[in-house]
Amino acid sequence: MTRLKHIKKRYVTTILVGPQERQGIASIAQNKVAGNIKDENTAGFDQGLLFPSNSDAIGAFAYVLDGVKHLIPEPDYVCLNFDAAYIHWKHLIKARIHLIAWLKMEPKVELPHNQLYGYFGTAMLYINTLFTSLEAAMNRCIPKGYEHRTEKQGKVTTLNKEGIQRYMDMNDKLKIIKSVTKKDFALREGKKMALIQKLKDVRDLTTHPKDEERGIVKYPLLYTALLDFDFDNTIIAAMDFINYYSEKSLIEECTCGHTENDYDSAHALG
Numbered sequence: 001m002t003r004l005k006h007i008k009k010r011y012v013t014t015i016l017v018g019p020q021e022r023q024g025i026a027s028i029a030q031n032k033v034a035g036n037i038k039d040e041n042t043a044g045f046d047q048g049l050l051f052p053s054n055s056d057a058i059g060a061f062a063y064v065l066d067g068v069k070h071l072i073p074e075p076d077y078v079c080l081n082f083d084a085a086y087i088h089w090k091h092l093i094k095a096r097i098h099l100i101a102w103l104k105m106e107p108k109v110e111l112p113h114n115q116l117y118g119y120f121g122t123a124m125l126y127i128n129t130l131f132t133s134l135e136a137a138m139n140r141c142i143p144k145g146y147e148h149r150t151e152k153q154g155k156v157t158t159l160n161k162e163g164i165q166r167y168m169d170m171n172d173k174l175k176i177i178k179s180v181t182k183k184d185f186a187l188r189e190g191k192k193m194a195l196i197q198k199l200k201d202v203r204d205l206t207t208h209p210k211d212e213e214r215g216i217v218k219y220p221l222l223y224t225a226l227l228d229f230d231f232d233n234t235i236i237a238a239m240d241f242i243n244y245y246s247e248k249s250l251i252e253e254c255t256c257g258h259t260e261n262d263y264d265s266a267h268a269l270g
């Protein structure tokens with residue numbers, strides 16, 4: 001069985017701050033985060049830094065709750081989605097056992113409402129969050145200010161980073177990433193890339209469901225794809241893909257003592 005411990009939870013902006021620098025560094029550090037940061041003590045701030053007890057300062061956005069502004073550390077969106085997929089994957093392993101137990105049950109008297117909805121619902125959440133983490137990682141590889149020009153029948157179309165992120169499909173994006181980074185995951189890891197391609201196909205099936213018009217059932221191929229999907233190896237392939245294109249290993253197993261079976265208690269407050 002594929003094993004993967006829970007991952008390190010990262011934040012979008014972390015600034016290393018030494019113990020002596022902690023005092024009075026906020027204004028300097030803030031300027032590094034963004035040019036428009038206002039003083040946290042004034043009413044208008046919309047972002048700022050938090051200084052947790054370890055030495056990293058964390059970039060945070062403001063959120064108003066009951067009229068009071070709070071700073072919320074911004075999770076790294078790639079990690080956030082990967083972590084969500086990880087949690088769903090763990091649930092899926094149990095949900096599959098329950099579904100298979102029902103399949104093998106004879107005679108089948110009752111409908112397995114929870115087993116069916118539990119398995120397929122969790123499988124979709126895994127597929128979508130894992131794909132979103134890959135998509136966010138891919139978008140990061142496209143440099144700011146990058147423009148993609150295409151010519152079709154004499155008509156030139158230019159897409160900027162915003163347009164590439166919004167309109168381009170994964171495979172076209174990968175071509176751009178290959179030319180920008182001079183790195184090609186598909187060439188290096190053919191089998192893993194095939195798993196990611198499959199993830200994309202199933203994600204498209206689940207996100208844009210099309211009636212398959214097959215008699216009295218609607219989506220038999222979609223459901224079969226969710227039953228046959230290689231959840232174990234695809235999450236590993238996605239981790240390797242993200243790390244291959246990241247400056248440093250973004251998705252790393254956490255080194256705390258908790259095992260993969262006690263996700264809920266690892267890093268709990270108090």
Ligand SMILES: [Zn+2]
Binds near residue numbers: 006255257266267
């Ligand atoms: Zn941990």
